[in-house]
Amino acid sequence: MAFGTQDETDEVMNEINMTPFVDVMLVLLIIFIITVPVMQHAVNIDLPRVSNQPESVKPETIRLSVDAAGTYYWNDAAVTDAALALQLQAAATREPQPELHIRGDKAVRYERVALAMAGAQKAGLRKIGFVTEPDR
Numbered sequence: 001m002a003f004g005t006q007d008e009t010d011e012v013m014n015e016i017n018m019t020p021f022v023d024v025m026l027v028l029l030i031i032f033i034i035t036v037p038v039m040q041h042a043v044n045i046d047l048p049r050v051s052n053q054p055e056s057v058k059p060e061t062i063r064l065s066v067d068a069a070g071t072y073y074w075n076d077a078a079v080t081d082a083a084l085a086l087q088l089q090a091a092a093t094r095e096p097q098p099e100l101h102i103r104g105d106k107a108v109r110y111e112r113v114a115l116a117m118a119g120a121q122k123a124g125l126r127k128i129g130f131v132t133e134p135d136r
Contacts, residue, residue, distance in 0.1 A: 064102050066102070102116055
């Protein structure tokens, strides 16, 4: 009692089932239809306009020198310890804050240079550098 031949029942189905693909595409379409209007609603704000040019104001450079005797020189003018503290505080309040370049004599005691650095830090100066000469 054969209802069909053997070749008809063993035949392989050679077509792709498109139904799951169409279902996924419809779900994605519905998601995009719902989310796109939500993304388009934004608060209108009038933002300020600024230029993106770099600031051309260069900070001043202060040269603080300490000679072999321990005397301080503020831009090549001799100053006392008390006057140095006042000038450091005045320099720290300027905008933009100047750079302090400390030049210490090779023969000076380190204590005098350390006192100058501590005074600059106490005054609030943030940019402190040391000036040296290269070996020849």
